[in-house]
Structure formats: structure tokens, C-alpha cells
Amino acid sequence: MKRFFKKLVGANNAEEKSDITATNVPHHVAVIMDGNGRWAQQRGLPRVAGHHAGMKNVKKITVAANDIGVKVLTLYAFSTENWKRPRDEVDFLMKLPQEFFPLEIEELIEKNVQIRMTGWKEDIPPHTLRVVEEAIAKTQHNDGLILNFAFNYGSRREMLEAMRQLFQEMNEGKLTPKELSEEHVSKHLLTSDLPDPDLLIRTSGELRLSNFMLWQLAYSEFWFTQKYWPDFTEEIFYESIREYQRRVRRYGGLK
Numbered sequence: 001m002k003r004f005f006k007k008l009v010g011a012n013n014a015e016e017k018s019d020i021t022a023t024n025v026p027h028h029v030a031v032i033m034d035g036n037g038r039w040a041q042q043r044g045l046p047r048v049a050g051h052h053a054g055m056k057n058v059k060k061i062t063v064a065a066n067d068i069g070v071k072v073l074t075l076y077a078f079s080t081e082n083w084k085r086p087r088d089e090v091d092f093l094m095k096l097p098q099e100f101f102p103l104e105i106e107e108l109i110e111k112n113v114q115i116r117m118t119g120w121k122e123d124i125p126p127h128t129l130r131v132v133e134e135a136i137a138k139t140q141h142n143d144g145l146i147l148n149f150a151f152n153y154g155s156r157r158e159m160l161e162a163m164r165q166l167f168q169e170m171n172e173g174k175l176t177p178k179e180l181s182e183e184h185v186s187k188h189l190l191t192s193d194l195p196d197p198d199l200l201i202r203t204s205g206e207l208r209l210s211n212f213m214l215w216q217l218a219y220s221e222f223w224f225t226q227k228y229w230p231d232f233t234e235e236i237f238y239e240s241i242r243e244y245q246r247r248v249r250r251y252g253g254l255k
């Protein structure tokens with residue numbers, strides 16, 4: 001009976017959400033969704049089964065983030081280094097958006113979610129890019145949570161390209177080295193219209209950034225869990241939020 005009640009309460013997250021403070025919700029949460037391959041291998045399944053299970057988890061966490069008032073959720077889905085993986089695995093990952101968007105777009109629209117992508121479009125197979133761009137176009141006027149996929153994203157390439165653009169502007173006499181500011185750099189990154197992440201979550205127990213938002217994470221709070229991404233639940237997500245709310249962000253000053 002008790003279990004049943006718990007299940008009922010859990011169904012709308014009332015229990016887990018109850019002690020989250022509405023005034024101190026991270027504006028931008030970024031997640032390095034890691035551990036899909038190990039999740040599958042642990043079950044004797046091919047790695048791609050883990051990617052599929054991981055895809056199935058995206059909407060649930062998006063809704064959970066939206067429910068507590070997170071404004072931007074960035075999910076690291078494919079890095080510029082992930083092209084090094086076996087061809088079959090890369091092909092599978094590149095096809096996932098074609099399954100994800102037709103399956104989830106209606107509910108995401110209902111929730112007023114705006115889809116975005118941070119990454120280089122030119123390397124993405126045309127059929128995949130088409131569904132991503134359709135989803136972006138369909139949701140561009142939504143003003144709820146921004147669900148931003150870091151897809152074919154890498155921070156060093158991003159910074160290198162920003163440097164190239166800035167040097168070009170200097171060559172053209174539009175900017176002097178002395179005028180160059182942090183704002184100039186931020187405005188030349190792919191994330192120019194997004195605030196820096198307040199909270200970074202990485203699943204699967206790995207304690208590294210793997211070329212993710214090196215500039216943008218300068219003062220973000222980091223939170224790690226051993227759980228593999230397909231096992232990452234709303235409850236664990238809210239645990240990270242509660243811990244975030246207990247932290248004191250000093251930015252080098254004193255509080």
C-alpha cells in the first residue's frame with residue numbers, strides 16, 4: 001500500500017520537487033549525457049541499444065527541467081571527437097534525430113519548448129540535418145524552455161573559429177587588440193545568444209569535460225553522478241538541483 005502511494009505521488013514528481021526553492025533554480029543546465037555504451041554492455045546488448053535508451057530519456061528530463069522553471073537545457077549529444085567511433089555507431093547516432101523528433105515533437109510543442117542546436121551543421125548528413133532544422137523551425141516561436149542539443153559540438157573548434165573571426169576583424173581594422181573584451185569572445189562563440197550554464201551535470205562517473213564549453217563553464221557548478229544516462233531519472237535530476245541550491249557561488253568574491 002505504502003509503495004503504491006509512493007508511486008502515485010512520484011507520478012507527478014510532487015514528492016521530489018517539494019523542497020526545490022523556486023527562486024534559485026539554475027537558469028541554464030547543461031548535461032554531458034554519458035554512459036550509454038556501458039549501460040548497454042552491462043545488459044549484454046550492443047552499444048547502440050544504449051544510445052536508443054538514452055534518446056528515450058531526453059523528453060522525460062526536459063519535462064522535469066521545464067516543470068521547475070529551468071529556462072535552458074543543453075544536452076551534449078555528439079562531440080566533434082565522436083566521429084572517431086566505429087562507422088556503424090556514428091551512423092546510428094546520426095540517425096537518432098530522425099526517430100526522436102517525429103516521436104516527441106508534438107509533446108515538446110505542447111510544452112512550449114523551443115528546440116535549438118549548437119554545433120557545426122556542415123558535417124551532419126542531410127537527412128538528419130533536415131529533421132533537426134524542421135524541429136527548430138517548428139518551435140522557433142515557442143517561448144518556454146530552450147532545449148539545446150550540442151550536436152557535433154567541440155569547444156576547442158568553437159574557440160578557434162572565434163579567434164579566426166576576431167583576428168579577421170582586427171585585420172580589417174574593425175577592432176583593436178586593446179578593445180578585445182570577454183564580451184567580444186562570448187559573442188563569437190556558437191552560444192552567443194545563450195547565458196553560460198549555471199549547472200553542469202555529467203553522468204556515468206567520468207570526471208572530465210571532454211571538450212565541452214570550456215569558456216562558458218568558467219564559473220558553473222559541477223555535479224557528477226555514477227548513473228549511466230539511460231538510468232538518469234527525474235529524481236536524480238532534482239537531487240542535482242537541490243545540491244545546486246545549497247551551493248554558494250562566490251565568483252572569486254566573498255559572500
Ligand code: IPE
Pocket residue numbers: 033034035036037038039077078079082093204
Ligand atoms: C554517451 O554515451 C553518448 C555519446 C557520447 C554519443 P557513450 O557512448 O559515451 O557511452 P560510454 O561512455 O561508452 O559508456
Ligand code: IPE
Pocket residue numbers: 032033034035076077078079082206208210
Ligand atoms: C562526451 O562523452 C560526449 C558526449 C556525451 C556527447 P564521450 O564518451 O565522448 O567522452 P570521453 O571520450 O569519455 O571523454
Ligand code: MG
Pocket residue numbers: 034035036
Ligand atoms: Mg562516453
